[in-house]
Amino acid sequence: MNQPAAPQVTASVPPLTPPNRPGRALIGLALIVPAVIAWIWSYVLPTLSTVARSFEADGPRRSGESAGAANYEVAFASGFVGQVGFAVLLSLIPLAVALLAAPLLAVLADRAGRAARLVTRGVLALPLAAYAPVAVYLGRRTENIESGTYTENLQSPRTFLVSALAQVTFGLVVAVAATLYLSALRRRDPDHRPAPAMLAVGGLLGLGVVAAALQTFTAPLILSGGGPRGDDTATPVFSIAQTSFRTLRLGVGSATSTLLLVLLGLLGLAAVGLVLATRLRIEFDGWRDRPAVREAESFSGRRPLLVGLTAVALVVVLGVTVWASLPWLRNFSADTGPLPKGVETSNLFANTWVPPLLSTLVAVTLAALAGFGIGALRPLGRWSELLLVPFAPWLFVGAGPLAIANFERTMEREQLGLFLGLVPPTWLSVPALFAFTLLFRGQHERWRSGGGAGRTLLLPALPMLAVTALPTWLAHAQSPLWATLVGRGPDSLTAPALVKMIADRAFGAGGELPLGLILPLPMLLLFVVLFVALMVGYVDRLAIRVGRRSGADAPPAGADEPVHKVVA
Secondary structure: OOHHHHHHHEEEOOOOOOHHHHHHHHHHHHHHHHHHHHHHHHHHHHHHHHHHHHOOOOOOOOOOOOOOOOOHHHHHHHEEEEHHHHHHHHHHHHHHHHHHHHHHHHHHHHOOHHHHHHHHHHHHHHHOOOOHHHHHHHHHHHHHHHOOOOOOOHOOOHHHHHHHHHHHHHHHHHHHHHHHHHHHHHOOOOOOOOHHHHHHHHHHHHHHHHHHHHHOOOHHHHHOOOOOOOOOOOOHHHHHHHHHHHOOHHHHHHHHHHHOOOOHHHHHHHHHHHHHHHOEEEEOOOOOOOOHHHOOOOOOOOOOHHHHHHHHHHHHHHHHHHHHHHHHOOOOOOOOOOOOOOOOOHHHHHHHHHHHHHHHHHHHHHHHHHHHHHHOOOOOOHHHHHHHHHHHHHOOOOOOOOOOHHHHHHHHHHHOOOOHHHHOOOOOOHHHHHHHHHHHHHHHHHOOOOOOOHHHHHHHHHHHHHHHHHHHHHHHHOHHHHHHHOOOOOHHHHHHHHHHHHHHHOOOOOOOHHHOOOHHHHHHHHHHHHHHHHHHHHHHHHEEEEOOHHHHHOOOOOOOOEEEEOOO
């Protein structure tokens, strides 16, 4: 007699499930500790030192004598409000680019189809890789000097600065903003509405642009020196540097720094408030698009027209970027000639690129570990993102507002003029911490649903290390502020500082500047290749989404679902 067949049971066997809740919480908190230590050292202690210094008697050294609010009175009398107003004025054109031009380009590229979108991402990588503000500004200044005096273009420095900043930052702002908008436009199903994510991205971009404008330093330093009358073109960070390190009034400079830190802290808190309110997250949609995603991208309409409009927009972006960079490109291959006595090309290259690489590797690695602890292990459950709030006031803070405290710390350690002194004093990247937290937050549900940790968490996050580290490294290497403050003699010069020194000594003499030293061709090509590869191969797979997850967010087939077995 035949035996009845045993019923078939389908069981879900996940490759790796998240650890139990108490263990997950403890591991998550432990992973945050190194970032907290770096945050306290890099941001909290310098901020407290700056605030304390602002209430001490003004002068080149700390005396411990209380000055009350006198330094703040001098800071306001010296034009702090006007400096903030000028910085806001500088942000108007980049704001228009970020909030109007960039989303238009992103929508055109998104609607034109996958090929057009990938080409757009590849083209937008070029302005990112060619970030060399010192070279561009020095080239433009050289072209506007005749017989040792500024030409008419510089007689109205306010107008010139605004136009020059628009030219130089246009491609960069479009590249960053359009990249984020394209990720916000990425659909998960035909009914998905990306407008809320677009608005959230626009809000974050607006806050970031204003924060960057408040910390503008290179443009007034090179183009106008803050003049021509008084502080016509001074920004808060430029004023801090001039007041503290040229006239040695560190008390007033610390007061200006404290006021600027308050403004930047409010912008950072507003940004984290927006992230929390919208439940913003970054999701990795897998290396292959799901059928629902492909269907969502199948727009009706005249796609050739959209492709043509996208091509025209890209030509405009590249055209403006190249035009703004022409003064640099004309001198890119200029003969460097004999360098100043004691300066060696190999040493100059090492001073420029190695110190910022060291701090970047540490800062991004600690950010990734903390982001995993907060976003993936979620030690506070649904409230885990609140752990970002303490870091928020320093989300947009660069080297300028904390320059005085970090300079005094470096001087106390007797590292001025040394290789170690050139290392940027930032051992945690707060923007990278936010990026990793949002990415792991977006992947958390797929991990909980049974996806393997390697496929859902680790593999999608590995390229993010490069996405966050490369811009950080490049920005630190091209910034002249910290290297100028701590450099002492030919052994501690960086390329931007050296070329600016050569330009200052040859002011009005004409001739070519060795601008190719600032961003050498091998480094430029390296950044181009890496940025294009990341944009096309990885960033295009990232989606910025807001609100609660829905059923349409199920793990991609064949990638993140649990493994099913039929048991007899």
